Amino acid sequence: MTKASSNTANTKHTDTKNKTSSDSKASGCPFHHQANDNTRPLEDGIHQNLDNEMSYRDYLQLESVLSAQKPLSGEHDEMLFIIIHQTSELWLKLAGHELQSAIDYIKAENFGPAFKVIARVKQIFMQLTQSWNILSTLTPSDYLKFRDDLGRSSGIQSCGYRKLEFLLGNKSADMLKIHPAGSSAYQELDKLLNNNSLYDEVIIALAKAGFDIDPTISQRDITQPYQRNDSVLAAWLNVYQQPETYFELYELAEKLVDIEDAFQQWRFKHMYTVQRIIGYKKGTGGSSGVGFLKKALDVSFFPELFEVRTHL
Ligand code: HEM
Numbered sequence: 001m002t003k004a005s006s007n008t009a010n011t012k013h014t015d016t017k018n019k020t021s022s023d024s025k026a027s028g029c030p031f032h033h034q035a036n037d038n039t040r041p042l043e044d045g046i047h048q049n050l051d052n053e054m055s056y057r058d059y060l061q062l063e064s065v066l067s068a069q070k071p072l073s074g075e076h077d078e079m080l081f082i083i084i085h086q087t088s089e090l091w092l093k094l095a096g097h098e099l100q101s102a103i104d105y106i107k108a109e110n111f112g113p114a115f116k117v118i119a120r121v122k123q124i125f126m127q128l129t130q131s132w133n134i135l136s137t138l139t140p141s142d143y144l145k146f147r148d149d150l151g152r153s154s155g156i157q158s159c160g161y162r163k164l165e166f167l168l169g170n171k172s173a174d175m176l177k178i179h180p181a182g183s184s185a186y187q188e189l190d191k192l193l194n195n196n197s198l199y200d201e202v203i204i205a206l207a208k209a210g211f212d213i214d215p216t217i218s219q220r221d222i223t224q225p226y227q228r229n230d231s232v233l234a235a236w237l238n239v240y241q242q243p244e245t246y247f248e249l250y251e252l253a254e255k256l257v258d259i260e261d262a263f264q265q266w267r268f269k270h271m272y273t274v275q276r277i278i279g280y281k282k283g284t285g286g287s288s289g290v291g292f293l294k295k296a297l298d299v300s301f302f303p304e305l306f307e308v309r310t311h312l
Pocket residue numbers: 084085088089135138143154155156157158161270274277278282283284285286287288289290292293296
């Protein structure tokens with residue numbers, strides 16, 4: 001750059017600076033006001049002293065939610081362990097709520113709203129998967145300081161998680177044995193075990209669309225895990241070969257693949273985080289630990305949707 005052009009550039013820069021600062025004073029831009037004195041005054045309109053009116057704390061029941069963290073060990077890291085589980089349980093609860101409505105929408109052949117809630121479930125799972133990174137800051141020695149305090153409690157007893165497995169179609173009557181008969185968890189799971197899963201409703205939608213679905217599917221015992229079927233594979237093959245003709249079913253199929261993908265990522269990160277923290281120790285819930293968790297990675301909710309890819 002020549003001297004003359006460098007001077008021109010400097011002049012331009014100074015001009016811009018002066019212009020910006022004088023403009024912001026003149027415009028009274030609230031952002032600049034805040035940035036200048038680094039404060040944010042309480043606006044007159046902000047409600048103070050809600051007295052008998054419902055507040056944020058009341059609406060969200062924060063008294064109960066924020067007093068539900070009760071570490072047993074006195075160890076610093078137990079708080080992280082409790083909060084990561086409690087927040088995960090809340091997200092699992094929301095995912096279950098959304099999946100139930102997806103089932104209802106598909107039953108009513110109302111695909112648009114079903115896509116919306118299924119997309120939300122995927123995002124919830126991505127959020128849950130992300131939270132393993134926080135837990136990975138817990139070292140094996142940190143965890144061992146309070147692991148004994150957990151006794152036999154374990155995520156395997158999570159009713160929220162098992163509900164999702166059942167809603168998606170991975171049914172298992174044996175899993176009910178983990179909960180006392182008559183407990184609310186047992187009853188909730190028993191109800192879902194005996195109801196159609198999301199995939200059951202999707203297969204009914206395929207039949208309603210005119211695909212020749214094997215009648216043994218609708219006659220089968222729905223308390224058992226779903227087993228892949230040639231007629232369902234053939235239906236999906238048609239859908240994937242003619243996406244324009246069957247666009248809604250095609251979109252539905254891809255949304256289901258999204259959910260399974262996100263769910264498997266959670267399962268994988270859980271297994272890997274567990275391996276990182278406890279190695280190959282047995283779980284507090286009594287299972288072999290990592291070996292048991294690895295087996296879940298082979299369980300698919302929508303097996304034909306993955307198989308169909310091979311045949312395209
Ligand atoms: C230090 C952290 C963790 C360790 C060491 C751990 C360990 C384990 C182990 C070993 C199992 C197998 C069952 C058993 O014998 O206990 C298990 C299952 C499970 N855990 Fe965790 N876990 C951790 C964190 C979490 C978190 C944050 C969640 C979130 C809710 C969670 C949810 C689950 C669920 C749902 C199962 C059942 C999985 C299935 O049936 O396939 N775990 N966990």
